Amino acid sequence: MPARAALPKSPTPISPTPVIPMMDRDRRSCIATASAMYAIRSMGIAIAMSGSIGIQADEFQPSEPPSKAAPEIDFARQVQPILAKRCFACHGPDKAEGGLKFVDQESAYAETDSGEHAIVPGDIEASVMIARITTDDEYEKMPPEGDPVTSEEVEILKSWIASGAAWRNHWAFEPMKDPQPPVVADAVWNKNPIDAFVFDSLAHAGLSPNFPADRHDLIRRACYDLTGLPPTAAQVQAFVTDDDPLAFERLVDELLESPQYGQRWGRHWLDLVRYAETNSFERDNPKPNAWKYRDYVIDAFNNDKPYDQFVREQLAGDELANVTKESLIATGYYRLGIWDDEPADPLQARFDEIDDIITTTSQAFLGLTINCARCHDHKIDPIPQTDYYSMVAFLADVTSYATRSDGTSNNQIDVTGNEANRGHQQCDTDLQQIQAKMLEIEQIGIAKMSGPDQRATEGKPRARQKILNKNLKECLDADQWETYQELIVSRDAVQQRRKSLPPRETVMGLARCDATPDQTFVLFRGNPHSPADPVEPAYPAIFGDAPPVLPPVAESAKSAGRRRVLAEWMTRDDNRLTARVMANRLWQFHFGRGIVRSSNNFGQLGTPPTHPLLLDWLAQRLIDGDWKLKSMHRLIMTSRVYQMSSASTDEGQSVDPDNNLFWRFDPRRLSAEEVRDSILAANGSLNVELGGPSFYPRMSAEVLAGQSRPGSGWGDSTEDQLNRRSVYIHVKRSLLTPLLTAFDFPDPDLTCEERFTTLQPGQALSLLNSDFVQEQSDILAGSIGADEWKTNADNEEIVRRTVRAVLQRESSADEIAAGGRLIVELQEKHELSRDRAVGLYCLSVMNWNEFLFVD
DSSP states (O other), X not given: OOOGGGSOSSOSTTOOOOOOOOOOOOGGGGGSSSOOOEEEXXXXXXXXXXXXXXXXXXXXXXXXXXXXXXXXXXXXXXXXXXXXXXXXXXXXXXXXXXXXXXXXXXXXXXXXXXXXXXXXXXXXXXXXXXXXXXXXXXXXXXXXXXSOXXXXXXXXXXXXXXXXXXXXXXXXXXXXXXXXXXXXXXXXXXXXXXXXXXHHHHHHTTOOOOOBOOXXXXXXXXXXXXXXSOOOHHHHHHHHTOOOTTHHHHHHHHHHHSHHHHHHHHHHHHHHTTOOSBOOTTTOOBOTTHHHHHHHHHHHHHTTOOHHHHHHHHHHTTTSSSOOHHHHHHGGGGGOSOOOSSOSSHHHHHHHHHHHHHHHHHHXXXXXXXXXXXXXXXXXXXXXXXXXXXXXXXXXXXXXXXXXXXXXXXXXXXXXXXXHHXXXXXXXXXXXHHHHHHHHHHHHHHTTSOHHHHHHTTSOHHXXXXXXXXXXXXXXXXXXXXXHHHHHHHHHHHHHHHHHSOOOOEEESOOOBOSSOOOEEEEGGGOTTSEEEEEOOOOOGGGOOOOOOOOOOOTTOSSOSXXXXXXXXXXXXXXXXXXXXXXXXXXXXHHSSOSSSSTTXXXXXXXXXXXXXXXXXXXXXXXXXXXXXXXXXXXXXXSTTTTBOOOOXXXXXXXXXXXXXXXXXXXXXXXXXXXXXXXXXXXXXOBOOOOSSOBOOOOOHHHHTTSSSTTTTOOOOOHHHHTBOGGGBOOOTTXXXXXXXXXXXXXXXXXXXXXXXXXXXXHHHHHHHOHHXXXXXXXXXXXXXXXXXXXXXGHHHHXXXXXXXXXXXXXXXXXXXXXXXXXXXXXXXXOOOHHHHHHHHHHHHTTSHHHHEEO
C-alpha cells in the first residue's frame, strides 16, 4: 500500500471522494461476541479486514520469536472455537452424549460411557476424538450432522494433543498482574513505559517503529482525538514553529482543559450505553429529560470524574451514601433503552427490558456477554444460566420505564430545591383542598342534570368541563354558586402563586424502585412464563468471589440496596475486568482499535490482546491514578508510539500488514460528528455552547415522511441552535440524521463497542448534494471574503483562503492553479454566477480526502 506522501493533496475538482461499496454486514453486530474490525489502509482507497496476533495470556512476558518448525497452538484462539463450533451441539453445556462434554478440562479428559478417552494429552492415537472426526465410516464420523471438521482444524487439534493438550484458563478470567516494563535496546524508547512494551514486541517480530509524524499531522491528530475538532490555521502555524521540546505536552494539557474534550469523549460513552432520546417502536415517543444524562456524561469527562465513581453513580446513584442531583441524573442510564408502550406480552416485554440493561451493563462495564446465558448456559464462556439470573436479581428493584395509570412516573425524578419544593408542595395541598370542595359542589349540580349530561360528565375532562360551563349554574342555588365562584378565585390565586415560584425541575432516572422485589427465578429457556429454580444476587462464578452481603431493607427504604453492592464489587481494585476494559477503551479511542479488538467481549470468542502485558500495566496505572482518565490520556499521547507517522513501509506491510504490533499510527476517517462539526468550524459558524436541550436539524419532507406518523416528534430549532455541535442533535430512534448515518452513526438500540468505518457512495453524495453542505459551502465562501474578490485575477487568494480555512495549511502551486481553472470553467463553460462558482469550489475542498481523514 503506498505511503501517504504518494497520494495527492486534492482530487480532481468537484469529483466525488473515491469510494468502495459498503460491505454487507449487520449494524447490530456491535454486540456480537466476535467481530472483524475494519481499519482504513489508505486515504480513501481501500479497507482491509483486520486480524490479530495472539500472545498467550499465561506467558505475560515478552516471548521469543516463534519457531517456524513448531508453531505453538493457542488454545483459546484456535482450539476452543473448534470445540464450540463442531462439538458443543452434542457435547456442550446443554448435552453430554456418551457422557462427554468439552466445556472444561476435567470433563473433556474424563472417561466416556464407552470406557474410552476423547482426549489423551500427548497421544494422538489414543485420543478417540481424532479417530472419530477423521473416519470415513458414516456411522462413526463426528459430528454426525452439519459441516465436517476441516483438514486444517484436524491438524490444529492433532498438534494441540501432541504438544500436551494444555487447557489454559482464559486470560481475561485470570487476576490482573502488574508487570514491569521491559528494558529495550533503544534508550529513548525506555522513557515512557508504553514505548518500551511496544518496542519490545516489535523487536521480537523483527520490526522497527516508524519515524515521528510531522508537526502538522501531529497537532491535527491530537485536536481531533481529544476534542473532535480541527485546529485553526494559526494554531497549526504556532505549533509547527515552536521548537520547545515540551510544546506537545502543553498542547495536550490545553486540549484536555477545553470544554470540547468532554463533548468528544462523552460521545464515545454514549455509544456504549445506547443513548437515544426516544423509546423506539411504532410511536417512538420522547424520553423527557434524556438530554440531562448526556450533559452529565459530558460534564463527568470535563471534570475528570474518577471512572470508578462514574460507574457507581450510573449503577447505583440513588443508593450512594451521598445522593446528589448529579448522581440521580446518572441513573438515567437505566432509562435509555428501547421501551414498548403497548406490548402484546407485557411479561415478556418486561424481561426484554431487563435483558437490555444486563446486555449493556455486562458488555460496557465488564466486557462480558452475560446476556448470552439468558436461555441456556453460555455456549463458549464459563457463564451458566444461573449467573444471568443472579444478575437479574441484583437489578430486581429497577422498575419498568413506564408511566403509571395514575399519572405518576417511574422515570422522572423531582429534584426541585428545598425552598421551592416546599412552595410547590403547599400549592399542591391548597389546590387539592380547593378542587375537592369544587368537586363536591359540582356533584350536587350534576345530580340535577339530565341523564345524557350526567353521562357526559363521566367522560373526558374537556367534555365534562363543557357541560359544567353550560348547565352548572342553573343546577345550583345562589349560595352554592357563590361559594363555587369563590373557590375558582382561590384556585386561580394558587395557580398564580405557583407561577411566581422557581419552576419544578425533574430529571430522567430511577424515580421509583421496588424496595422488596419478588423472588427471582431461572427461566426455562428464557421463557418468563416458565419459572424454574430460585436464585439470589451473586457475582459471575468465573470471578470466584465470595457471595455478596446484601444490606437489610428498612421499611422506609426506596430501593433494595442491591445495585450499590454490585457497583462496589464492579469497581473494586481487584476486579479483574473493569479496569482492563476501560484501559482498553482508552487505547481504542486513541489508536482506532483496542489492544483487545473486541472491546465489548473479553470472553473466549473475543480477540486475544496483542499486548497483554501492556494492557495489564495500563489497567494498573488507571487504578493507581485514582481512576482518573486525563492522566491516562497524557500518558498515552506523550508516548512515541502515539506520535509515530502513519506512513506505510514495505517491511511493516510484509511482516504485520494489520499493524497489530503498532509499528505505525493508523490513519482514520473522521467520525460522523467530526465531519459535520468540521464543516461548521471551517466556515466559522460552529456554536460551541455547552449543555442544554437537544436541537433538531432541518429534515426534508421526504425524510420526515418515513416515520409511522410523518413529522411527529421533530421540533424546529433556531438558526443559532442549528449550528451547535453534533453531540447535541436530538437522537430519535426512528429518525436519525441522514448526514450522520451516511458516515456510520451507530444504531442506538444496542451497545456499540466500535463504529464501523465504511467508504461508500452515499458519503460522497451527501457531501456534494445535501442541502446542509451546500448551504455551508456558501457560508464558507462568505467567511473567506470571496465577495471582495470579484475577478478571476483574485482566484489565487480565494484558493489560499479556502485551503487555509478547511485544511489548516498553505496551498500548493498546483492547487492554486487547479482551483483557479475550476472557478473560471464553472463561470465560462457552465455559465454559473461568480458567487456560485466560488461556492462550488469551497464545496469541492470539503470533499477532498485530506479533509475527511486524519493521519
